[in-house]
Amino acid sequence: MRWVLALVVGFSFLAAAQTPLKRGMELRYSGEAKLQQGQQSITASVQVIDLVTEVAEKGQATVASLRVFQPQIPDRPIPPEAALRFLDIGVSGEEAMVPFEQVVAESPPFPFLANFLRVLPVYFVPLDRLQVGKEWVTKERLLLRPEVDGEVRYQVQGQEKVGDTACWLVTRSLPKPVPVPKMEGVQFAKIADSLWVNAQTGLVVRLKREGTLQLPQGVLTATIQLDLQSVNPLDEATFAQRLKELQAIKAVQQKLGINLLQNPTKEGLDAAENAIAEFQRQFKDSPYLAYLQTWLRIVQSVRQRLEQVEKQGAAIGQPAPDFELPTVDGKRKVKLSDLKGKVVVLNFFAHW
Amino acid sequence: MEKDFWQAYKGKGVVVIGVAVWAEGDAFQRAREFVNKHKLTYTVLVDASEDGKVAQLYGVEGVPTNVVIGKDGKIRYLQAGFNEAGLKKAIEEALKAQ
Numbered sequence: 091m092r093w094v095l096a097l098v099v100g101f102s103f104l105a106a107a108q109t110p111l112k113r114g115m116e117l118r119y120s121g122e123a124k125l126q127q128g129q130q131s132i133t134a135s136v137q138v139i140d141l142v143t144e145v146a147e148k149g150q151a152t153v154a155s156l157r158v159f160q161p162q163i164p165d166r167p168i169p170p171e172a173a174l175r176f177l178d179i180g181v182s183g184e185e186a187m188v189p190f191e192q193v194v195a196e197s198p199p200f201p202f203l204a205n206f207l208r209v210l211p212v213y214f215v216p217l218d219r220l221q222v223g224k225e226w227v228t229k230e231r232l233l234l235r236p237e238v239d240g241e242v243r244y245q246v247q248g249q250e251k252v253g254d255t256a257c258w259l260v261t262r263s264l265p266k267p268v269p270v271p272k273m274e275g276v277q278f279a280k281i282a283d284s285l286w287v288n289a290q291t292g293l294v295v296r297l298k299r300e301g302t303l304q305l306p307q308g309v310l311t312a313t314i315q316l317d318l319q320s321v322n323p324l325d326e327a328t329f330a331q332r333l334k335e336l337q338a339i340k341a342v343q344q345k346l347g348i349n350l351l352q353n354p355t356k357e358g359l360d361a362a363e364n365a366i367a368e369f370q371r372q373f374k375d376s377p378y379l380a381y382l383q384t385w386l387r388i389v390q391s392v393r394q395r396l397e398q399v400e401k402q403g404a405a406i407g408q409p410a411p412d413f414e415l416p417t418v419d420g421k422r423k424v425k426l427s428d429l430k431g432k433v434v435v436l437n438f439f440a441h442w
Numbered sequence: 443m444e445k446d447f448w449q450a451y452k453g454k455g456v457v458v459i460g461v462a463v464w465a466e467g468d469a470f471q472r473a474r475e476f477v478n479k480h481k482l483t484y485t486v487l488v489d490a491s492e493d494g495k496v497a498q499l500y501g502v503e504g505v506p507t508n509v510v511i512g513k514d515g516k517i518r519y520l521q522a523g524f525n526e527a528g529l530k531k532a533i534e535e536a537l538k539a540q
Contacts, residue, residue, distance in 0.1 A: 415496060435457070
């Protein structure tokens with residue numbers, strides 16, 4: 091099933107000029123995500139670099155964001171089928187939604203993990219809403235493709251510190267499950283977000299999510315925690331440089347494309363690898379290098395798989411190369427060609 | 443390997459051969475430990491070359507990799523990882539083929 095559960099975007103507050111976000115501001119979050127389905131689970135460390143490219147009236151903002159996933163899958167290469175969708179999404183705001191155009195460049199270890207991760211919709215909460223017991227409901231776009239809009243309820247729970255920072259704890263949840271149309275048996279069963287909002291600025295400094303998606307084959311649970319690491323107002327030159335880098339990354343994305351990873355060709359992989367290398371050459375100091383590195387790893391893993399399949403496919407039907415090796419006790423030697431007429435199973439193994 | 447393949451097929455004209463590759467240190471000693479530990483009764487050969495010459499011949503890049511060679515001496519199946527059903531099917535087909 092190839093489909094894109096795209097992001098949940100937009101903080102849908104009509105917050106009059108209260109946004110702590112400013113054009114040219116860079117926000118970095120980092121944390122960990124865990125995805126579980128049945129017995130299987132995977133964790134990934136996550137870095138998010140968000141760049142505020144535009145702040146419009148009423149506190150609306152356009153954010154270009156890069157999410158860097160560093161999957162921790164011990165002893166397993168990144169499975170290509172899990173590897174990739176590169177999305178380039180421009181979202182226009184609707185109604186209460188914030189116009190949110192982003193260069194979503196993702197390299198998820200698992201598509202669903204990414205889908206849950208992209209759900210970092212809320213960057214700030216207007217200060218006048220931060221009162222105990224305050225509650226509001228907004229209509230937000232939960233998914234882009236297919237389009238899913240659902241009601242989201244915010245509730246201010248009370249004050250709580252994060253480190254030394256005085257914060258308000260705000261929860262974000264779905265009043266009722268939201269079905270995903272055209273996908274039978276799939277629905278957003280639950281989103282339980284906790285947002286710790288800096289009491290002075292309104293910025294979200296910590297986001298914790300537990301989401302469950304009901305799939306035909308079972309329930310998928312994702313837990314994510316992201317902490318705001320830094321907020322840097324960039325100077326004009328740096329800001330311009332970052333925009334240039336994001337454009338370059340978009341160009342790299344186009345080279346990579348989903349088709350390449352699903353139906354890899356040597357030429358396509360070469361082009362992708364060259365594009366990544368070119369970016370690395372051109373933008374040596376870019377904070378997005380780690381992100382490109384993840385892509386490179388995926389491209390290389392796809393290539394390795396492709397080469398292996400080609401090589402092994404080519405071997406089928408060919409005469410088995412002959413060899414002679416000593417037995418484990420060293421007492422005799424076995425020559426493969428002496429076994430002709432029998433079906434031989436070779437089991438290559440290593441024992442360290 | 444031992445139970446589901448060697449014991450199951452040895453009476454049917456199938457030879458199972460383990461090929462130990464990429465050992466560190468004393469290749470024979472390491473392979474012996476493995477054989478004893480798992481009580482293997484099928485033939486185990488040792489490729490003591492550092493780069494695994496025989497593995498290279500077959501394009502093996504990871505272990506385990508299983509290869510099925512037909513009665514005619516041609517490769518019928520070659521797959522990395524352990525795919526029990528696929529390996530069984532390949533063996534059955536190889537037995538049926540002339």
